[in-house]
Amino acid sequence: MVTRGGRRRVTIADVASRAQVSTTAVSKVLRDAYGVSPAMKERVRAAIEELGYRPHAAARAMRGRTFTVGVMLPHLRNPFFADIVDGLTDELSGTGYQAILVQGGSTQKAEKAAMDALVDRQVDGILLVAPLLARARLEEVARQVPVVVLGRHERSPHFDAVFDDDETGAELVVNHLIELGHRRIAHITHQDNSTARPGDLLHVIRADTYRRVMREHGLEDEIAVATTYYSEEGGYDGAQELLRRPSRPTAIFAGADQAAFGVLAAAHDAGLSVPGDLSVAGYDNTKLAALPNISLTSIDQPGVVMGGTAGRLLRERIEGRTTAVRFSVGPSLIVRRSTAAPADLPEA
Amino acid sequence: MVTRGGRRRVTIADVASRAQVSTTAVSKVLRDAYGVSPAMKERVRAAIEELGYRPHAAARAMRGRTFTVGVMLPHLRNPFFADIVDGLTDELSGTGYQAILVQGGSTQKAEKAAMDALVDRQVDGILLVAPLLARARLEEVARQVPVVVLGRHERSPHFDAVFDDDETGAELVVNHLIELGHRRIAHITHQDNSTARPGDLLHVIRADTYRRVMREHGLEDEIAVATTYYSEEGGYDGAQELLRRPSRPTAIFAGADQAAFGVLAAAHDAGLSVPGDLSVAGYDNTKLAALPNISLTSIDQPGVVMGGTAGRLLRERIEGRTTAVRFSVGPSLIVRRSTAAPADLPEA
Numbered sequence: 001m002v003t004r005g006g007r008r009r010v011t012i013a014d015v016a017s018r019a020q021v022s023t024t025a026v027s028k029v030l031r032d033a034y035g036v037s038p039a040m041k042e043r044v045r046a047a048i049e050e051l052g053y054r055p056h057a058a059a060r061a062m063r064g065r066t067f068t069v070g071v072m073l074p075h076l077r078n079p080f081f082a083d084i085v086d087g088l089t090d091e092l093s094g095t096g097y098q099a100i101l102v103q104g105g106s107t108q109k110a111e112k113a114a115m116d117a118l119v120d121r122q123v124d125g126i127l128l129v130a131p132l133l134a135r136a137r138l139e140e141v142a143r144q145v146p147v148v149v150l151g152r153h154e155r156s157p158h159f160d161a162v163f164d165d166d167e168t169g170a171e172l173v174v175n176h177l178i179e180l181g182h183r184r185i186a187h188i189t190h191q192d193n194s195t196a197r198p199g200d201l202l203h204v205i206r207a208d209t210y211r212r213v214m215r216e217h218g219l220e221d222e223i224a225v226a227t228t229y230y231s232e233e234g235g236y237d238g239a240q241e242l243l244r245r246p247s248r249p250t251a252i253f254a255g256a257d258q259a260a261f262g263v264l265a266a267a268h269d270a271g272l273s274v275p276g277d278l279s280v281a282g283y284d285n286t287k288l289a290a291l292p293n294i295s296l297t298s299i300d301q302p303g304v305v306m307g308g309t310a311g312r313l314l315r316e317r318i319e320g321r322t323t324a325v326r327f328s329v330g331p332s333l334i335v336r337r338s339t340a341a342p343a344d345l346p347e348a
Numbered sequence: 349m350v351t352r353g354g355r356r357r358v359t360i361a362d363v364a365s366r367a368q369v370s371t372t373a374v375s376k377v378l379r380d381a382y383g384v385s386p387a388m389k390e391r392v393r394a395a396i397e398e399l400g401y402r403p404h405a406a407a408r409a410m411r412g413r414t415f416t417v418g419v420m421l422p423h424l425r426n427p428f429f430a431d432i433v434d435g436l437t438d439e440l441s442g443t444g445y446q447a448i449l450v451q452g453g454s455t456q457k458a459e460k461a462a463m464d465a466l467v468d469r470q471v472d473g474i475l476l477v478a479p480l481l482a483r484a485r486l487e488e489v490a491r492q493v494p495v496v497v498l499g500r501h502e503r504s505p506h507f508d509a510v511f512d513d514d515e516t517g518a519e520l521v522v523n524h525l526i527e528l529g530h531r532r533i534a535h536i537t538h539q540d541n542s543t544a545r546p547g548d549l550l551h552v553i554r555a556d557t558y559r560r561v562m563r564e565h566g567l568e569d570e571i572a573v574a575t576t577y578y579s580e581e582g583g584y585d586g587a588q589e590l591l592r593r594p595s596r597p598t599a600i601f602a603g604a605d606q607a608a609f610g611v612l613a614a615a616h617d618a619g620l621s622v623p624g625d626l627s628v629a630g631y632d633n634t635k636l637a638a639l640p641n642i643s644l645t646s647i648d649q650p651g652v653v654m655g656g657t658a659g660r661l662l663r664e665r666i667e668g669r670t671t672a673v674r675f676s677v678g679p680s681l682i683v684r685r686s687t688a689a690p691a692d693l694p695e696a
Binding site: 066069076081083085102105114118121122232264268269288291292293294 | 414415423424425429430433437446447448449450451453461462465466468469470525580609612615616619635636639640641642
């Protein structure tokens with residue numbers, strides 16, 4: 001029986017047993033050989049589908065490792081993802097492992113195709129960055145190949161999780177704005193079509209924490225959330241929506257720096273000065289947030305450390321570890337010039 | 349004989365003939381089978397090395413296409429690369445092709461490993477974005493699998509080239525600055541360890557064009573080039589070096605937006621206002637250049653069009669085209685608030 005790290009992999013014998021046919025028959029169906037009845041084909045294919053058997057995985061096991069790890073990123077536009085890949089690449093350098101990347105895209109269908117492409121390319125392990133698919137689907141992949149998930153919070157016995165403590169990070173931002181004297185603090189969150197449990201998604205945690213901290217300070221009536229996207233366009237649209245509201249916010253906490261850049265653009269186009277008329281804060285502490293012209297208050301998540309840790313956990317799993325590990329990093333608040341006390345606050 | 353699109357691929361028979369052994373002997377060496385003498389192994393391996401034979405390529409040919417195209421990017425930090433990948437992905441959508449990406453890195457050794465990883469993953473075609481390796485090495489890859497090179501200007505009978513007319517782009521920027529009244533115009537270029545012919549590299553073309561246009565306007569004594577990197581840090585360091593010179597430039601043309609962002613930061617830290625004390629221009633017209641706080645004058649290269657064209661050319665090669673194609677796009681100047689007449693210019 002082929003096993004990887006003690007975790008049992010679906011074999012051709014399992015397929016034969018489920019389909020109640022011989023292993024020779026299964027292998028004939030796989031080869032599309034002559035003399036297989038349509039009914040037999042149907043039965044074997046149903047068993048393959050049911051068990052999640054992949055001929056390539058078996059071929060890989062026979063040939064040994066490919067010394068490749070696959071990385072799925074939602075897209076290539078967030079510099080935070082580049083930090084993650086740099087950390088992973090550093091960790092893998094000198095080990096003979098090469099990282100190959102796929103773009104997961106914005107739909108579950110595209111994400112599934114991207115993940116399948118990695119499995120079919122016979123990678124030895126997969127790092128999934130902020131995937132959309134439900135935990136059960138990630139676990140199906142994790143049964144075929146070692147998996148580490150970065151940026152989601154769930155507990156699974158089948159894969160490792162690396163994430164930032166998003167609750168603490170969001171608390172730091174909202175408390176900072178409240179301490180500056182802001183009450184009308186709005187939030188921009190991200191809309192995806194994920195089927196994950198909402199509480200496992202980083203943007204849901206950030207938005208829920210914003211609401212909780214606002215309530216804890218008696219500011220429940222000031223809660224204002226725009227649901228757009230963690231992108232420049234999303235931030236721009238979200239800010240436009242929030243700034244049109246009758247009681248205009250004096251501060252906007254965007255759930256990601258990319259969105260905060262869009263908020264800065266919208267403020268400029270609305271003739272509002274930052275931080276004079278509007279304080280703006282982001283999340284991720286991307287390199288651009290530190291540019292003097294931007295100088296964006298943000299939450300630092302150590303992306304390089306997270307990517308490096310993900311690489312180490314993947315290698316441990318490839319070497320045989322089967323118990324699941326969860327690794328959480330602590331975020332920190334970086335205060336820059338985009339946040340200040342609201343203009344209408346009486347001077348102390 | 350296995351051929352792809354009329355271009356002859358190295359076969360096991362070629363290896364046998366070169367090594368002066370039987371094809372059975374070659375296949376034994378490949379399988380590491382019992383009963384092969386060390387001398388025989390040595391001879392066959394030398395022939396494999398010499399001819400560039402790859403067992404995987406043959407295996408692919410037997411199995412047919414993998415419906416995967418490989419993309420090599422130098423790194424993930426330039427948003428222009430994301431435009432290229434978006435164009436490619438759009439072009440491939442609905443065709444069944446999936447793109448997998450590798451990071452080429454900053455050394456030729458890392459780039460070679462990344463390219464080999466793509467070939468070993470049995471991709472049907474490869475898009476190389478701004479590679480470092482010499483043309484001969486790219487052609488070796490192109491003999492195994494269809495290749496399109498984006499961002500280099502060379503003519504090769506073995507691969508297609510997609511590039512922006514960097515000479516026209518650089519001319520547009522330097523002429524714009526001269527027309528504004530600048531004379532002390534400096535340039536920041538990129539240092540790599542490429543073994544390509546310098547005239548085929550985009551950053552060399554941009555720098556050479558800067559020098560030529562300066563000379564054509566009688567400004568040869570004002571030529572000042574800082575050689576750092578097309579990155580934020582590179583732009584910062586290059587600007588610091590240029591701004592320390594006795595005759596401080598009144599305008600800096602950075603060869604890439606990423607470097608121009610670093611110039612903006614260095615100007616701020618030196619207490620210089622943009623464009624009051626210093627005009628700054630970039631190249632690539634990345635999304636961030638358009639942010640109101642940045643508002644960077646830049647050269648627009650249609651990255652999405654270039655990536656889409658590269659995808660189409662790859663598919664044509666996979667379908668059998670063997671004549672080489674060169675596709676050049678025309679750049680355009682986008683003037684924003686980071687460039688203006690120099691302060692010491694008498695008003696008209």
